[in-house]
Amino acid sequence: MNTVAPADPAQSAGSAHPLAHRRPLGDRTFQILALVAGLLVLVILILIAVSTAQQSTSWFTTAGASGIFSIDWDPANNHFGAMSFVFGTVITSVIAIAIAVPVSVAIALLLTDVVSRRWSQPIVYVIDLLAVVPSVVWGLWGILVLVPWLQNSIYGHIGNVLNGVPVLGNLFGPPVSGAAFFTAGVILAIMITPIITSLSREVIATVPAIDKEGAYALGATRWEMIRGAVWPHSQGGVLGAVLIGLGRAMGETIAAALVIGSSATITSHLLAPGYSIPAVIANQFGEASGVFRSALIGMGLFLFAITIIVNLVARGIVERSARRMRGA
Amino acid sequence: MDQPEYEVLPKLHVPQTAVGVPAESFASPAVFNVDGVSVYYGSFRAVTNVSLTIHENEITAFIGPSGCGKTTVLRTLNRMNDLIPGARMEGKIHYRGAGLYDTAVSPTAVRRRIGMVFQKANPFPKSIYDNVAYGPRINGIRGKGQLDEIVERSLRQAALWDEVKDRLNKSGLGLSGGQAQRLCIARALAVKPDVVLMDEPCSALDPIATGRIEDLMQEIKSKYTIVIVTHNMQQATRVSDRTAFYSVLRDEKSETRTGVLVEYDRTVNIFENPKDDRTQAYVTGRIG
Amino acid sequence: MAATANPGPGQPTVDLREPAGWRRTKNQFATIVMWAAFVITLIPLVLVLYTVIQKGASAISWQFLTGGPIPPNVLPLGVGGMGPAVIGTLEITGLAALMAIPLGVLGGVYLNEYGGTSWLAQLLAFLSDVMTGVPSIVMGLFIFTIWILHFGYSGVAGAFALACLMLPIVIRSTFEMLRLVPDSLRQGSYALGATKARVTVTVVLPAAIGGIVSGSLLAVARAAGETAPLLFTILTVEATNTNIFSGANTALSTQIFVNATSPYVGAESRAWGSALALIAMAFILIIIARVVTARFTRYTR
Numbered sequence: 001m002n003t004v005a006p007a008d009p010a011q012s013a014g015s016a017h018p019l020a021h022r023r024p025l026g027d028r029t030f031q032i033l034a035l036v037a038g039l040l041v042l043v044i045l046i047l048i049a050v051s052t053a054q055q056s057t058s059w060f061t062t063a064g065a066s067g068i069f070s071i072d073w074d075p076a077n078n079h080f081g082a083m084s085f086v087f088g089t090v091i092t093s094v095i096a097i098a099i100a101v102p103v104s105v106a107i108a109l110l111l112t113d114v115v116s117r118r119w120s121q122p123i124v125y126v127i128d129l130l131a132v133v134p135s136v137v138w139g140l141w142g143i144l145v146l147v148p149w150l151q152n153s154i155y156g157h158i159g160n161v162l163n164g165v166p167v168l169g170n171l172f173g174p175p176v177s178g179a180a181f182f183t184a185g186v187i188l189a190i191m192i193t194p195i196i197t198s199l200s201r202e203v204i205a206t207v208p209a210i211d212k213e214g215a216y217a218l219g220a221t222r223w224e225m226i227r228g229a230v231w232p233h234s235q236g237g238v239l240g241a242v243l244i245g246l247g248r249a250m251g252e253t254i255a256a257a258l259v260i261g262s263s264a265t266i267t268s269h270l271l272a273p274g275y276s277i278p279a280v281i282a283n284q285f286g287e288a289s290g291v292f293r294s295a296l297i298g299m300g301l302f303l304f305a306i307t308i309i310v311n312l313v314a315r316g317i318v319e320r321s322a323r324r325m326r327g328a
Numbered sequence: 329m330d331q332p333e334y335e336v337l338p339k340l341h342v343p344q345t346a347v348g349v350p351a352e353s354f355a356s357p358a359v360f361n362v363d364g365v366s367v368y369y370g371s372f373r374a375v376t377n378v379s380l381t382i383h384e385n386e387i388t389a390f391i392g393p394s395g396c397g398k399t400t401v402l403r404t405l406n407r408m409n410d411l412i413p414g415a416r417m418e419g420k421i422h423y424r425g426a427g428l429y430d431t432a433v434s435p436t437a438v439r440r441r442i443g444m445v446f447q448k449a450n451p452f453p454k455s456i457y458d459n460v461a462y463g464p465r466i467n468g469i470r471g472k473g474q475l476d477e478i479v480e481r482s483l484r485q486a487a488l489w490d491e492v493k494d495r496l497n498k499s500g501l502g503l504s505g506g507q508a509q510r511l512c513i514a515r516a517l518a519v520k521p522d523v524v525l526m527d528e529p530c531s532a533l534d535p536i537a538t539g540r541i542e543d544l545m546q547e548i549k550s551k552y553t554i555v556i557v558t559h560n561m562q563q564a565t566r567v568s569d570r571t572a573f574y575s576v577l578r579d580e581k582s583e584t585r586t587g588v589l590v591e592y593d594r595t596v597n598i599f600e601n602p603k604d605d606r607t608q609a610y611v612t613g614r615i616g
Numbered sequence: 617m618a619a620t621a622n623p624g625p626g627q628p629t630v631d632l633r634e635p636a637g638w639r640r641t642k643n644q645f646a647t648i649v650m651w652a653a654f655v656i657t658l659i660p661l662v663l664v665l666y667t668v669i670q671k672g673a674s675a676i677s678w679q680f681l682t683g684g685p686i687p688p689n690v691l692p693l694g695v696g697g698m699g700p701a702v703i704g705t706l707e708i709t710g711l712a713a714l715m716a717i718p719l720g721v722l723g724g725v726y727l728n729e730y731g732g733t734s735w736l737a738q739l740l741a742f743l744s745d746v747m748t749g750v751p752s753i754v755m756g757l758f759i760f761t762i763w764i765l766h767f768g769y770s771g772v773a774g775a776f777a778l779a780c781l782m783l784p785i786v787i788r789s790t791f792e793m794l795r796l797v798p799d800s801l802r803q804g805s806y807a808l809g810a811t812k813a814r815v816t817v818t819v820v821l822p823a824a825i826g827g828i829v830s831g832s833l834l835a836v837a838r839a840a841g842e843t844a845p846l847l848f849t850i851l852t853v854e855a856t857n858t859n860i861f862s863g864a865n866t867a868l869s870t871q872i873f874v875n876a877t878s879p880y881v882g883a884e885s886r887a888w889g890s891a892l893a894l895i896a897m898a899f900i901l902i903i904i905a906r907v908v909t910a911r912f913t914r915y916t917r
Contacts, residue, residue, distance in 0.1 A: 104653075134842070134894055210446055212411075219466070224643070229452055286847070303754060430632075434634035441630065
């Protein structure tokens with residue numbers, strides 16, 4: 001990297017000594033500009049926290065802790081409890097992770113250890129296309145195509161079959177709706193698959209070839225090699241990738257807003273309509289003012305804080321496992 | 329590489345089997361019959377037309393300058409080259425009478441019988457116990473008692489048991505270089521292989537650790553057939569019964585080069601009475 | 617026991633065929649599962665592209681892309697057009713790119729060329745990674761609180777929000793690309809007496825330009841489709857507003873959101889047509905990025 005210590009050339013004009021050190025103005029200006037641009041990241045992150053905190057104080061003061069964490073969301077009567085949105089965010093993210101992680105890790109392994117390099121690049125392009133389709137287009141497809149299909153052809157049958165079955169009946173039994181927690185989870189899973197796949201792949205690709213050969217030399221099949229040599233090396237990094245995917249799922253807004261059903265409820269029925277934090281902000285911010293708006297901004301601040309924490313932890317895990325791999 | 333400048337004739341440790349024995353009169357059965365083997369990586373011919381026979385319960389050393397194809401030949405013996413994209417082989421290798429590259433042969437089954445120890449110790453990022461138990465486990469051995477027994481036996485064979493018996497649950501990555509390499513040997517021995525291939529197993533180790541591994545090889549050779557690639561000629565003289573000397577053949581016209589087997593004989597003959605001038609020059613340190 | 621120099625192979629005494637069936641079965645099963653995972657992810661991609669193309673193509677026309685104003689949702693397709701939204705998306709995304717790309721490249725230059733291994737540079741590199749994970753709707757709320765509350769809705773506010781999303785991506789990709797530029801290039805230029813700024817601008821950045829351009833284009837493609845940051849910053853009106861610095865504006869993405877939940881056939885068609893236009897834009901940018909990567913990348917990992 002930056003190992004060169006540049007000796008600036010002499011600037012003859014105005015210096016007593018021909019080799020006197022005087023950096024030209026342009027050089028210094030450029031360095032300062034670059035520093036300012038770099039600092040912008042820090043400044044924006046701080047400003048986000050400060051400005052949203054400031055705008056949400058009226059929610060904190062009028063509702064109080066008990067009001068904020070209640071499940072009572074009734075803007076017309078000035079009740080702004082956020083619990084049902086927190087619940088929906090957690091449930092949909094967990095569903096998304098449960099679907100996306102096995103799929104993503106399997107694709108990452110396919111790319112690193114099964115297909116040849118010639119085939120892995122086209123597969124990567126295809127997976128990345130999932131991330132190119134905008135959130136709102138997933139939402140549009142979700143609400144106009146996926147939701148009616150699930151409601152008519154899938155959820156109804158599941159609901160009938162599982163009605164009355166312990167546990168499963170509570171999760172997937174009637175009443176069912178196409179726009180539901182589970183549908184939102186599925187859409188989120190599709191949307192976070194590319195990032196989890198690409199981060200996992202980066203981690204798995206760092207497993208040294210000699211470690212894989214060590215397993216093969218013992219007569220391991222490819223799957224046994226993956227279990228024995230690849231997995232212990234990469235589980236930390238893959239956990240980081242999963243957390244980053246979790247952060248994305250929690251903050252994903254528009255697609256969830258369109259398919260989640262927009263019902264502020266807490267229920268064990270995954271096939272029933274629900275709500276999530278980003279969805280309620282997107283749907284209701286336009287008509288909100290006063291404490292109502294303050295509550296929505298406050299939930300945004302909460303979302304910001306949670307995603308920052310998740311990302312900090314995730315990046316920390318990735319860095320640490322990467323360092324351990326290099327050191328080992 | 330580490331060429332001794334003079335006096336390469338071994339003073340010590342000349343393997344007993346190799347002293348004053350008329351060639352081949354006591355030859356043990358053949359384990360490998362290598363016949364006219366050439367290996368290509370893409371369009372590059374790494375080694376050309378190698379033929380030799382490797383005998384049971386002997387230590388066979390492959391020596392030669394870098395780029396001579398000794399590691400490549402070693403890796404054909406348990407089909408490790410299959411894992412390298414673009415690698416392909418011509419010729420025949422028979423392992424105990426069975427064609428190693430026949431279509432019905434499974435590389436997995438081959439490698440279970442023909443284990444390998446690598447240049448750099450590569451323990452899995454697991455506990456010492458799990459490292460050794462890995463091979464038996466994938467072969468279907470699940471019983472705790474049976475595994476304990478295999479782990480202890482393998483670690484004892486690899487002369488590591490006394491050093492690690494109190495920390496079997498600690499990570500294999502925490503061991504010193506020499507210990508880690510012995511762990512890898514124990515790991516290879518745990519599947520009860522027939523042959524152990526060693527690819528410069530001591531190149532990253534200090535002389536004391538190297539000495540331990542060499543002693544270990546002598547101890548286990550009554551049970552296993554060992555093939556070792558080494559760049560250290562003294563090591564070859566210390567441990568091996570037979571030595572194969574490889575060299576690089578350059579073709580000036582096409583500016584290509586390839587590895588060839590120059591001479592293969594009893595180790596004493598290779599070092600004391602080589603038949604080929606190139607061997608003579610190499611073992612006396614005149615060329616590298 | 618043959619005692620010849622090179623005894624023939626003789627009769628096989630070992631069986632090297634595939635052992636225990638369950639190990640092979642497990643391995644084959646694992647391989648099938650990996651391929652199945654890929655196929656499963658293909659299904660929604662193919663379905664969404666198929667639907668958008670099929671329904672969008674029947675909605676899209678020159679009139680649709682350029683005409684205006686955007687009609688009320690009860691009106692059928694063919695009245696007016698999405699022209700204002702196309703213009704809005706191009707304006708807002710373009711302005712965001714103009715802000716975020718230079719700043720992001722400068723930030724990346726700081727991280728690699730000036731910051732080096734200092735704690736500040738490491739902190740900023742880490743934070744820009746973290747910032748890529750901030751939800752886009754939070755950026756919208758942020759711009760709302762610091763800008764809209766004081767200056768009202770405008771296209772430039774939407775551009776600020778998109779720029780905030782693009783900035784960390786551009787910084788990271790510039791940083792990664794600059795790391796690949798070999799030091800020998802820098803030293804060669806220093807040896808000629810160039811200042812650091814000059815070395816960076818004339819030698820280092822041009823050497824990495826392929827990767828920086830394609831990374832920036834990918835960031836722009838992602839931003840062009842964003843909806844959440846625009847919802848509370850441009851307000852989504854129906855008429856063209858060419859003044860990006862003042863007054864409410866509109867964009868394809870927010871129009872899709874508005875029309876998606878509308879029960880009228882015309883609105884649905886307009887949403888599909890807009891979706892096709894938006895995806896086409898993003899894909900064109902991605903393809904350009906791939907071409908740039910293929911043609912101008914000098915240093916790769």
